Amino acid sequence: EAGEPRVDDLATCRGIDDQVIRNIGGALMPMFDMPDEVRDQLLPHIGLALNAHLAHRYGRSPAQRLSASGRLSPMQEKRIKTYTAANLSANMTVDQIADATGFSVDELRSGFLNTTGQSVAEWMSAYRMTRAQAQLSRTGDTIAQVAATCGFADEDTFIDAFSKTVGVAPAEWRARNRH
Structure with a gap:
């Protein structure tokens, strides 16, 4: 109509x-x-x-x-x-x-x-990293909480993926980029 x-x-x-x-x-x-x-x-x-x-x-x-x-x-x-x-x-x-x-x-x-x-998996990986960086810079959530919120299997998987993608461990990145 x-x-x-x-x-x-x-x-x-x-x-x-x-x-x-x-x-x-x-x-x-x-x-x-x-x-x-x-x-x-x-x-x-x-x-x-x-x-x-x-x-x-x-x-x-x-x-x-x-x-x-x-x-x-x-x-x-x-x-x-x-x-x-x-x-x-x-x-x-x-x-x-x-x-x-x-x-x-x-x-x-x-x-x-x-x-x-990008494939769906590539987009999801990039989005996870972007969201993890935002969460690390803006919250006091633990690394394990960030990993869970962003869909990583566990904290170690998150740390490995983050370190390979960004070039530094999440804790070090947070220390440099905390808002």
């Missing part, structure tokens, strides 16, 4: 904190105490807002699949990166990311690589 492409599928995006859904849910709560005639006037509008948001944010139409060049749309790229960043400590596989964001594994791998120039 709004002139948007037809949606034939909704992506399942577990683990994403969707503020719009939260706000719509908050708007529904007071409606239980309203008179029926008032509620009946508001409910279709809130339902339309919910459906429009779901279709726009999570809907997939033939036009929203990977482009002919095999690239992700900006919205698709953001969906994947947001989900992965929100679940970084879960140490997910590409299969799990693909399932949660509504792509086949091949579609995710090729689309992500064609769009970003």
Whole structure:
């Protein structure tokens, strides 16, 4: 009805904190105490807002699949990166990311690589390091806590990876870069 492409599928995006859904849910709560005639006037509008948001944010139409060049749309790229960043400590596989964001594994791998120039694993490693550096410079968290938050198997794995990537151990990097 709004002139948007037809949606034939909704992506399942577990683990994403969707503020719009939260706000719509908050708007529904007071409606239980309203008179029926008032509620009946508001409910279709809130339902339309919910459906429009779901279709726009999570809907997939033939036009929203990977482009002919095999690239992700900006919205698709953001969906994947947001989900992965929100679940970084879960140490997910590409299969799990693909399932949660509504792509086949091949579609995710090729689309992500064609769009970003990195594999999903390469992007996750770089993002982990960026997040670890931010956490080290801004918090007093222990090295083990940083490792866990950033999705490393354990403290030793984190120290080895950080030292190889950055050139110094996390504790030494923190001492030089503490804000």
